[in-house]
Amino acid sequence: MKENTAQEKKKRVSKPVIKRLPRYRRFLGELMKEGVERISSAKLSELMGYTASQIRQDLNNFGAFGQQGYGYKVDFLYEQIGNIMGLDKEYYIIVVGFGRLGQAMAGYIDQYEKQFKIAGIFDVPDKASSIEFKDVYVSDMDSLKAFCKKHRVDMAVLTVPRSEAQHACDTVVDAGIKGIWNFTSVDLKLPEDVYCENVHMSDSLHELSYHLNE
């Protein structure tokens, strides 16, 4: 299977499958670290808690057929899924809001997400320039649009307070950015050509409290 095939196939992949792919990739990455070269759908099923038939169905979606009695090649599948997720490319990302959470996310990206480069950091004027991260200074929000005209920016991480979320989002959209990683807990109003991935802390915490009461 070549990357082209993966690119062609991915148009038909459903949303729930897309949601599961990063998890497959994570598990496969762990297996690679442990030196595992191939794995059956039955064994993957044990590890991941999906049924073997669901795994076969999911992976068939993009043409990664396991072989009877051989299973899947771990490194090939890891790379294949990475390509499908677009992780064979680099992305330039700006951090908007540089409080504790913004700093944590910048640190996370810098340490763990090698394909994602921190291009710029923005905050309100009194925070701008007073701090820096690695060799990136924190700039005034007002300069965001001009910055995006000069530099390639693919995504913005939004970590501003709730009250400023929609305004920061509008600024980012106005600057032409098409991908938003949203940590503000606000459901943002967006044009159709901008994709927003939400990390709703409260949803996750409240699910935990639900399960503690089961």
Added chain:
Amino acid sequence: MKENTAQEKKKRVSKPVIKRLPRYRRFLGELMKEGVERISSAKLSELMGYTASQIRQDLNNFGAFGQQGYGYKVDFLYEQIGNIMGLDKEYYIIVVGFGRLGQAMAGYIDQYEKQFKIAGIFDVPDKASSIEFKDVYVSDMDSLKAFCKKHRVDMAVLTVPRSEAQHACDTVVDAGIKGIWNFTSVDLKLPEDVYCENVHMSDSLHELSYHLNE
């Protein structure tokens, strides 16, 4: 509908519905802030992007029937969902790992999650005591179990580095804590009676990169 009814009903509620409930509650909370007193499933559908029929089905699950031509009472439904999620109670939570992410999460909980009280903070010895959050000092991980014997602790937020994730998890489980909010990006090995809610940053970021390439 009384809380008892909600408690009885929730046993039969499916996992995807549970996953949607915090989102319903968030939207209802916004409507309350805007002074909206009642809402139809059609209007909720417009706001939330679920179909009206799915909304009616979801909410019927725990006995919150909308009335024809009247719709749902917003504050009642908000409270009802909160009760189902266990948000009518208080929870005592410890933060394990007090780097940037641990500090960000402590700040988030303190500011936005009033039912969740920060009971303690733990980190490795050289970080312990050197910092504090509000009136809580950072204690040595070695004292975690003893702390949990003395104080009520319902949950632990895990924000330690990946390499220490399983060890920190084992410590928390050994101390008798039954709920883990896991930010370590590691799929933890857990006994069956411990519930773990994972926030996998990378899954969410990689989904974003997927959609940027669509």
